[in-house]
Amino acid sequence: MTCWQILFLFKFPSGQIGYLGPLLAGFVVCPPWVWLAVQTKQCLQVITSRSIPFTKRKIWLIKILALIVGAGNVWGILAEIGTPWFLAMVPAGIVAYFSLGEDVSEIVPPKPIQDPAVHQSAWREYWRLRDSYKRSGLGFVAAFILIILVRLVGAKLPESLQIGLFAICLVALFVSIAVMSFNQWKWLRWRCPRCGCSFRGAWGRLWLPKKCVYCGLPREEENAIRSPIS
Numbered sequence: 657m658t659c660w661q662i663l664f665l666f667k668f669p670s671g672q673i674g675y676l677g678p679l680l681a682g683f684v685v686c687p688p689w690v691w692l693a694v695q696t697k698q699c700l701q702v703i704t705s706r707s708i709p710f711t712k713r714k715i716w717l718i719k720i721l722a723l724i725v726g727a728g729n730v731w732g733i734l735a736e737i738g739t740p741w742f743l744a745m746v747p748a749g750i751v752a753y754f755s756l757g758e759d760v761s762e763i764v765p766p767k768p769i770q771d772p773a774v775h776q777s778a779w780r781e782y783w784r785l786r787d788s789y790k791r792s793g794l795g796f797v798a799a800f801i802l803i804i805l806v807r808l809v810g811a812k813l814p815e816s817l818q819i820g821l822f823a824i825c826l827v828a829l830f831v832s833i834a835v836m837s838f839n840q841w842k843w844l845r846w847r848c849p850r851c852g853c854s855f856r857g858a859w860g861r862l863w864l865p866k867k868c869v870y871c872g873l874p875r876e877e878e879n880a881i882r883s884p885i886s
């Protein structure tokens with residue numbers, strides 16, 4: 657079952673408006689997959705900020721998966737809005753043609769200059785990212801506590817004020833979650849100062865591993881460099 661078919665299950669009951677749900681869903685789902693299929697290398701570089709190495713074989717596997725999902729969805733949308741299946745095959749075929757025509761070569765993250773000063777500034781960046789993640793985590797906890805307080809104390813306030821306060825707290829909570837997720841993503845995508853790849857690897861763990869997934873640079877270097885400074 658393709659993404660398109662899964663999303664199709666949520667479409668509106670019947671009539672013309674019934675097309676709206678799957679169409680909107682299709683327009684959201686399709687472009688990223690078609691982009692990944694047609695320009696796999698460029699797309700992967702953007703998504704991973706060039707911090708993950710990919711072999712030619714891996715890129716081809718991802719491309720084929722994206723092609724099945726992307727071209728399948730293009731065909732599915734066109735068929736659903738009433739295009740005869742053989743005509744719907746044409747755009748899907750164009751996507752396949754450009755996908756298979758891409759000149760694929762492996763992705764190698766740029767290697768940083770090997771200098772103690774570069775390592776030092778890289779680890780400083782790591783602490784900065786870690787601290788801003790922790791700060792945004794505190795913001796999330798504060799927003800959460802505020803919501804509980806408003807729920808507890810707010811009962812005595814007029815209803816309109818209660819709704820207003822609750823809405824403000826809810827917005828603060830969503831903003832804090834967004835900021836925290838972004839900071840976490842930046843911290844976890846931090847590049848190893850020795851090999852230039854993402855320290856925690858492609859799929860990674862929630863916390864940074866004890867050594868670089870790609871070159872084995874230990875995290876002890878962090879303390880070795882930090883101690884003389886602090």
Ligand SMILES: [Zn+2]
Pocket residue numbers: 848849850851852853855868869870871872873
């Ligand atoms: Zn490394």
